[in-house]
Amino acid sequence: MADDNGNSEALTGYGTEFWLGDAAMVLEELDEVTEIPFAEETADDVEVTHFKSPKKRKEYKAGMIEPGEGTITLNYIPGSDTDKLIRAAHNDGKVRPYRAIVPASADTSWVIDGFLIVKSRGRAVPIGDRMTQSVNVRFTGATEEKAGGKLPALTDDTASAASVPAEEGAGA
Numbered sequence: 001m002a003d004d005n006g007n008s009e010a011l012t013g014y015g016t017e018f019w020l021g022d023a024a025m026v027l028e029e030l031d032e033v034t035e036i037p038f039a040e041e042t043a044d045d046v047e048v049t050h051f052k053s054p055k056k057r058k059e060y061k062a063g064m065i066e067p068g069e070g071t072i073t074l075n076y077i078p079g080s081d082t083d084k085l086i087r088a089a090h091n092d093g094k095v096r097p098y099r100a101i102v103p104a105s106a107d108t109s110w111v112i113d114g115f116l117i118v119k120s121r122g123r124a125v126p127i128g129d130r131m132t133q134s135v136n137v138r139f140t141g142a143t144e145e146k147a148g149g150k151l152p153a154l155t156d157d158t159a160s161a162a163s164v165p166a167e168e169g170a171g172a
Contacts (some may be wrong), residue, residue, distance in 0.1 A: 011103045018072065020116075021096035022085055030074060031082045034132075036100055037070020038112065039139040067139035069119070076123050076131040086135055089118040095140055101148055109148030115140050 003009055018036045019027040044063035053059050077083060089096055095115050104110040116137040125131045 011105070013102065015103055017099075017101040019099040019101075020085060020089060021098065023088060023092070023094075025097055027097060027099055028081070028085055030072070030085070031080060032075035032077065033072060034075065035071075035073040037072065037137070038100070039114065039143055040068040040070070042066050042068060065142075067114075067141065067143075069136065069138045072135040072137060074133045074135070076125070076133040078131075083133070086118065086121055086133070090121050090135075093117060104147065107150055109150070110145065111148040112143055112145050114143035 016033070016036065018030045018033045020030055022028050043065050045060045046063035047058060048061050049058045074082065095117055098114055098116050100112040101109050102112070116139050118135060119138050120136045122134045122136075123131065124134075
């Protein structure tokens, strides 16, 4: 969509937050996230062709919806709270709640709640660049999306301060 002058209203992801449930299913913010995925939902094809299908053409209807998979990318800080949370989620294989908070306008947010499984994690330690961690997740079940509150003003002093989720245990 464009503004009244035809200029794009595209936003950057700056200020986005990603929260993951701990062992007690309490949401904890992941630190230093650089990219998050959203469920790429795809409906199964269910063939419903019959002997009298119009003009001898196969017919289909939408079936169950597959929520899909994605990769969360972070700066890798060995032994950090985020590293420990991701490691625990990967090792126990349990379904955990998540919450993503993204900018919806210059000062408001959009909240996506759902559930996921941490399938794998990989780490890269290059000689002359930042260390990164890739966390592959499978989304499970439906997501809920809603308008969130005002985004906190992010300055150098407040950029590390997290906004607390409105409801603990996202999607519950």
